[in-house]
Amino acid sequence: MSFGITRLKVEEGPPTREAFGDALAELGGEFQDLVVLDGDVANSTFTERFGERFPERFFNVGIAESNLIGIAAGLAGAGKISVAASFSTFLLSNAFDQIRMSIAFPNQNVKLVGSHAGISIGEDGPSQMAIEDVALACALPGFTVIVPADGPSAAAATRAMIERDGPVFLRCGRPKVPIVYEDDAPLQVGRANQLRAGDDVTLIANGIMVAMALDAAETLADDGIQARVIDMHTVKPIDAEAIERAANETRALVVAEEHLAYGGMGSTVAMVVAERKPTRMAFVDIGDTYATSGTPDELLVQFGLTPAAIVDAARRLLKD
Amino acid sequence: MVQARAEDPSALEEITRRLRRDIVTSTTSAGSGHPSTSLSMVEIVTVLYFGGVLRYDTSAPRDPGRDRFILSKGHGAPGLYAVLAEAGYFSVDELNTLRKLGSPLEGHPNMNRVPGVEASTGSLGQGLSIGIGHAVAARVDGRDYRVYVMQGDGETEQGQVWEAVMYAGNHGLDNLTLIIDRNGYQQTGAVDDIQPLDPLEDKLRAFLWEVRTIDGHSLSEVAGAFDWARSVSGSPQAIIANTVKGKGVSLLEATPGKFHGKPLTEGQRDDALEEVGA
Numbered sequence: 261m262s263f264g265i266t267r268l269k270v271e272e273g274p275p276t277r278e279a280f281g282d283a284l285a286e287l288g289g290e291f292q293d294l295v296v297l298d299g300d301v302a303n304s305t306f307t308e309r310f311g312e313r314f315p316e317r318f319f320n321v322g323i324a325e326s327n328l329i330g331i332a333a334g335l336a337g338a339g340k341i342s343v344a345a346s347f348s349t350f351l352l353s354n355a356f357d358q359i360r361m362s363i364a365f366p367n368q369n370v371k372l373v374g375s376h377a378g379i380s381i382g383e384d385g386p387s388q389m390a391i392e393d394v395a396l397a398c399a400l401p402g403f404t405v406i407v408p409a410d411g412p413s414a415a416a417a418t419r420a421m422i423e424r425d426g427p428v429f430l431r432c433g434r435p436k437v438p439i440v441y442e443d444d445a446p447l448q449v450g451r452a453n454q455l456r457a458g459d460d461v462t463l464i465a466n467g468i469m470v471a472m473a474l475d476a477a478e479t480l481a482d483d484g485i486q487a488r489v490i491d492m493h494t495v496k497p498i499d500a501e502a503i504e505r506a507a508n509e510t511r512a513l514v515v516a517e518e519h520l521a522y523g524g525m526g527s528t529v530a531m532v533v534a535e536r537k538p539t540r541m542a543f544v545d546i547g548d549t550y551a552t553s554g555t556p557d558e559l560l561v562q563f564g565l566t567p568a569a570i571v572d573a574a575r576r577l578l579k580d
Numbered sequence: 581m582v583q584a585r586a587e588d589p590s591a592l593e594e595i596t597r598r599l600r601r602d603i604v605t606s607t608t609s610a611g612s613g614h615p616s617t618s619l620s621m622v623e624i625v626t627v628l629y630f631g632g633v634l635r636y637d638t639s640a641p642r643d644p645g646r647d648r649f650i651l652s653k654g655h656g657a658p659g660l661y662a663v664l665a666e667a668g669y670f671s672v673d674e675l676n677t678l679r680k681l682g683s684p685l686e687g688h689p690n691m692n693r694v695p696g697v698e699a700s701t702g703s704l705g706q707g708l709s710i711g712i713g714h715a716v717a718a719r720v721d722g723r724d725y726r727v728y729v730m731q732g733d734g735e736t737e738q739g740q741v742w743e744a745v746m747y748a749g750n751h752g753l754d755n756l757t758l759i760i761d762r763n764g765y766q767q768t769g770a771v772d773d774i775q776p777l778d779p780l781e782d783k784l785r786a787f788l789w790e791v792r793t794i795d796g797h798s799l800s801e802v803a804g805a806f807d808w809a810r811s812v813s814g815s816p817q818a819i820i821a822n823t824v825k826g827k828g829v830s831l832l833e834a835t836p837g838k839f840h841g842k843p844l845t846e847g848q849r850d851d852a853l854e855e856v857g858a
């Protein structure tokens with residue numbers, strides 16, 4: 261995987277799903293009330309590592325996501341901290357009404373962890389790619405939605421999610437990803453991380469797009485454009501202050517995410533911008549289409565998720 | 581004109597060898613995919629497409645009078661693509677584009693890109709309901725086509741499957757046949773260790789289905805089961821096909837729990853092709 265990164269010196273780290281799985285297994289010792297549910301994909305989500313250490317608190321309910329969500333809600337109702345993990349699309353899309361009725365509405369303490377989000381899963385193709393999941397999760401009142409950029413921040417997000425009361429959706433990916441944060445990632449839910457200062461344009465990204473935004477900022481700097489880069493790891497509640505500051509202090513905003521256009525982080529950021537400080541914006545995302553099969557890098561290029569696409573968007577905004 | 585194709589038994593056996601060859605080579609060249617899932621269904625699709633069962637016309641893939649085959653376990657796509665190529669919907673060479681950018685042969689079947697694919701699947705548990713839709717449409721339109729749906733045994737854990745089973749039974753959809761590819765394994769282990777299905781025959785009968793259990797690798801038993809299915813009137817039919825995940829490749833057969841979703845390396849592929857004998 262290169263993610264189209266050419267300028268930034270980055271080291272490849274673990275997939276966010278694996279960092280989550282390792283962190284979860286660690287947290288199992290600390291939180292005796294932690295229970296983990298799987299829908300026959302624990303070797304893909306890496307919850308098998310928790311399962312190996314704490315078999316009595318690990319439940320594989322089979323290929324039955326609606327039931328998985330219901331059981332997770334019941335366990336939470338009985339006082340447990342429930343973590344339900346599967347491919348993100350099978351959790352959010354397959355069991356949405358169960359999530360709505362059994363978790364969101366009664367505000368149950370269930371943590372949904374979706375792996376294999378986005379098109380960077382590659383060859384398995386559209387049926388396995390969650391590209392609507394952020395929109396679905398953000399639509400639910402009371403939900404916290406976190407999209408970590410790399411292994412260290414996925415590990416930090418896992419702890420933050422367990423420590424936080426109430427429903428959370430943590431979105432993870434399949435491929436190995438560049439390390440953006442050394443060792444310990446600071447991750448405060450709802451507080452965006454500014455990774456680079458700049459006052460011409462702001463690049464707001466999450467997930468795998470964060471490393472690409474940093475790379476794009478290097479290229480823009482060659483043109484004398486100073487880009488601020490913000491890791492908006494929490495989509496909900498969104499850090500409205502960071503957005504407002506960026507809108508006031510820079511001339512334009514580019515939002516980059518590995519998700520469909522409608523209902524993703526871009527829409528949420530745009531709401532804040534429209535209300536507080538109307539500013540020119542551009543959106544780098546998958547648009548309004550399903551993808552296909554291909555290698556992760558090929559798909560990222562085909563569907564316009566590259567540092568170059570972020571650079572182009574920024575230049576376009578600043579030109580007019 | 582839609583027509584069933586009936587080859588003689590020795591030709592059918594040859595076809596199974598070619599399908600196994602194509603499944604193994606296409607997934608190895610893709611570097612990903614589900615060969616073991618595809619290998620367990622080879623005899624069943626061979627009899628369906630070449631044993632005088634399914635009525636189809638490769639030059640008119642959407643002929644309204646065609647019989648339908650829906651692969652609900654969409655990750656068996658390499659097996660479906662192999663049989664569709666063998667039938668002549670597209671060339672066998674195209675199988676080498678499996679999972680590659682630009683190819684219609686995506687990781688899971690896409691009904692709008694591949695002729696002969698009846699449903700876009702890959703999220704388990706949805707094919708039988710779609711099959712019911714086609715079966716009900718046949719009634720509404722006064723057509724005599726039949727609908728065949730294949731699902732995995734792990735897939736049978738899905739709640740939607742049982743909603744569909746209940747509906748088809750209650751409505752006596754005798755133009756609908758469900759084949760359960762009972763290879764004993766799902767992604768993370770044996771079905772019996774995760775969510776045992778038994779007594780599966782009794783469960784299906786209780787939902788008003790006619791049921792038959794067969795050896796899913798015996799061409800004659802598979803053919804007999806389809807003959808039986810077409811003779812049943814008033815109820816949908818379930819064929820429980822006992823199969824071996826990875827059938828025909830000893831490495832896969834020996835460790836079915838380890839190879840879900842994993843292609844063979846080039847070396848393993850060469851050994852497998854020798855075993856398969858095509």
Ligand SMILES: Cc1ncc(C[n+]2csc(CCOP(=O)(O)OP(=O)(O)O)c2C)c(N)n1
Nearest residue numbers: 300617702703704732733734735765766767
């Ligand atoms: C709704 C849904 N949940 C999970 C998966 C991930 N998954 C893909 S294949 C598979 C196991 C399928 O087992 P089975 O139905 O027995 O098919 P087999 O490969 O054995 O033929 C799983 C869990 C999926 N594709 N869809």
Ligand SMILES: [Mg+2]
Nearest residue numbers: 733734765766
């Ligand atoms: Mg199986």
